[in-house]
Amino acid sequence: MTRIKICGLTREVDVDAAVAAGADALGFVLYAKSARAVTPDRAAALAQRLPPFVTPVLLFVNATASEVAQGVHAVPHALLQFHGDESPEDCAAAARPYLRAARMGPGFDLLDFASRYPQAQGLLLDAHVEGYGGAGKVFDWSLIPANVGCPLVLSGGLNPANVIDGITRVRPWAVDVSTGVEQAKGIKDAGLMREFCEAVREADERLACTPPSP
Numbered sequence: 300m301t302r303i304k305i306c307g308l309t310r311e312v313d314v315d316a317a318v319a320a321g322a323d324a325l326g327f328v329l330y331a332k333s334a335r336a337v338t339p340d341r342a343a344a345l346a347q348r349l350p351p352f353v354t355p356v357l358l359f360v361n362a363t364a365s366e367v368a369q370g371v372h373a374v375p376h377a378l379l380q381f382h383g384d385e386s387p388e389d390c391a392a393a394a395r396p397y398l399r400a401a402r403m404g405p406g407f408d409l410l411d412f413a414s415r416y417p418q419a420q421g422l423l424l425d426a427h428v429e430g431y432g433g434a435g436k437v438f439d440w441s442l443i444p445a446n447v448g449c450p451l452v453l454s455g456g457l458n459p460a461n462v463i464d465g466i467t468r469v470r471p472w473a474v475d476v477s478t479g480v481e482q483a484k485g486i487k488d489a490g491l492m493r494e495f496c497e498a499v500r501e502a503d504e505r506l507a508c509t510p511p512s513p
Contacts, residue, residue, distance in 0.1 A: 302473035307335035316489035334484035339373035421450035459494035466502035
């Protein structure tokens with residue numbers, strides 16, 4: 300079963316709608332320059348609405364150790380996501396399970412990148428754009444090698460219309476969406492979130508019915 304992460308939540312109504320749609324994880328952006336940024340206290344208040352087995356994820360971009368510690372203190376059961384230029388030592392210093400974002404582009408060596416972050420719970424693959432985050436852009440999925448050896452989270456420009464293709468082609472552990480289920484930055488659309496989750500389940504059903512390759 301492909302796991303579903305919806306990122307960039309800022310409102311209670313959207314948290315509730317994402318959970319109802321079937322999301323497995325919700326992301327809260329602790330990066331002040333983002334249009335979807337929330338404070339650690341705000342992230343904590345939103346995360347308190349999550350039922351059991353729905354995971355909060357705290358997204359950091361080049362945060363200081365103190366800023367990461369504030370986020371962990373506010374949401375102690377969160378998975379961390381490092382989305383900037385953090386070194387393996389920076390990520391490990393948090394002493395928490397984490398995802399490491401990889402900015403995919405021509406010439407990027409994902410296998411070498413993965414080898415430098417052996418403690419990561421998984422790699423989140425996003426488009427390489429100016430600044431940080433994928434800006435709702437799809438990258439060339441053919442750039443993903445077949446033998447990365449750790450769970451992959453497919454991100455970057457996903458939406459209800461293309462996520463089935465992404466899952467059937469990449470076979471990721473999870474998918475991550477933000478822009479593709481929004482009315483505006485940080486304002487989610489309940490209908491799009493539901494359609495996205497339904498499309499993920501449809502992709503899983505298609506794969507389950509596909510005979511194995513000889």
